[in-house]
Amino acid sequence: MRLHFQINISEALYLKNPEESDLGRKIIKHSIELIHDYGFEYFTFKKLAEYIGTTEAGIYRYFENKHRLLLYIVSWYWNWLSLQIVFQTNNIKDPALRLKKVLNLLAAEVEDDDSTLYVNESLLHQIVISEGSKAYLTNHVEADNKLQIFKPYKDLNAAISEMISACNPKYKYPRSLATTIIEMAHFQNFFMHHLPSLTDFAKEKNDSRIVAFLTDLVFAAIQTNTKGKKE
Amino acid sequence: MRLHFQINISEALYLKNPEESDLGRKIIKHSIELIHDYGFEYFTFKKLAEYIGTTEAGIYRYFENKHRLLLYIVSWYWNWLSLQIVFQTNNIKDPALRLKKVLNLLAAEVEDDDSTLYVNESLLHQIVISEGSKAYLTNHVEADNKLQIFKPYKDLNAAISEMISACNPKYKYPRSLATTIIEMAHFQNFFMHHLPSLTDFAKEKNDSRIVAFLTDLVFAAIQTNTKGKKE
């Protein structure tokens, strides 16, 4: 099955749309590879230019700076993931099952999606785990936010939040719980691989354990709350 | 009451111990102010040197680079917080109450502690919220980890993890839940202030709401699990 879809990214993120040219697509494809290899701090436009076989100036025609490029690929990921969620929960009626499907999509390893030729989703997933929060953890979050740059992340959050409310309309913290799910799916993965004593998954480093942890956490939270229990 | 205590920080983090000289203490004090004002990305040793009235070279005698300095002050914070937890839970016997106290210490606003003359804990708390995860979200986490650099963070995690297990020895994910608590105490705070639609605290931006959310989440998780319920 080939899914044809539209990734919608704020125009504020680029100077020239990288989807619409060979060089643009090369920038996306190879920046994902290089950020993955070097880490965002040690990734530079100069290295990228050399790797692609173009010049720094060429890259600056597409992106103002490397932070904008990071925002672009991270937005791309959230957008893509939201579409995966739509496709894969489309025919599921039970909201609890829908939510479980989402936990899987968030925390399980991502395979490269062949329908997107210039994006390796598996590498991109790892970038989002390690570098994703740097997208918003800056001095200029609020300015960026005014440019609608975080819309894909917020949309995903809203979608998960609605599923939570569908499971239990009385639960008081659907948005914060959604944020917790998204961030913890990634942080537990990062810790599991790099600082394993901070998790309970040190022995068998397996994504399915993270899914189990998150499932336990989420359903405990929304089920307890049904009873209107209060401390 | 004046509490005299020892902050223990890995020697790998500095070239010369900043606690032991005037200039060293000035570096700590003013780097906290500047990182708070500029954000870590726009903070430089040159700006710091000018602000203090010394030279870049002077700062490099204490810290190899600005990332090490960040690690230093973040470690300092986790160390200080662990001591606060020890002092403030010392005479509480009930593990659930101890845990609640910890949630408060983690998520409530921090006031400057006058017993530490060269550290403004309130500013430092805000830095840890915005920049704390950059301490480990790097290419060189594992090398840093081998130098024991994350010990204060891990110790805090272990302490909270033990409290969770004291509440419910059968709960399967005490470490991951502890990580979740620590990180979410900060992320919810960051989002509440900068991207409020990602939380349920947009209307009344109040730390106590975060404490309530975390309390609900944690006790739901550990109580549900007592029953050995399984999905």
Add this chain to the structure above:
DNA sequence: TGTTCAATGATAGTATTACTATCTTTCTAT
């Protein structure tokens, strides 16, 4: 077939950052 315009390539240059080196001054402990 020639012209035009956009995209890219090639090259150069600047300000700032992230350091390192060296030499001098100051202050403190013996």
Add this chain to the structure above:
DNA sequence: ATAGAAAGATAGTAATACTATCATTGAACA
């Protein structure tokens, strides 16, 4: 009175993060 450590002063380098300009290519249209 003097040795030694800490700090100040100054200079310099390589890399980063850009900006500017001009030439080349290639497709599109007339």
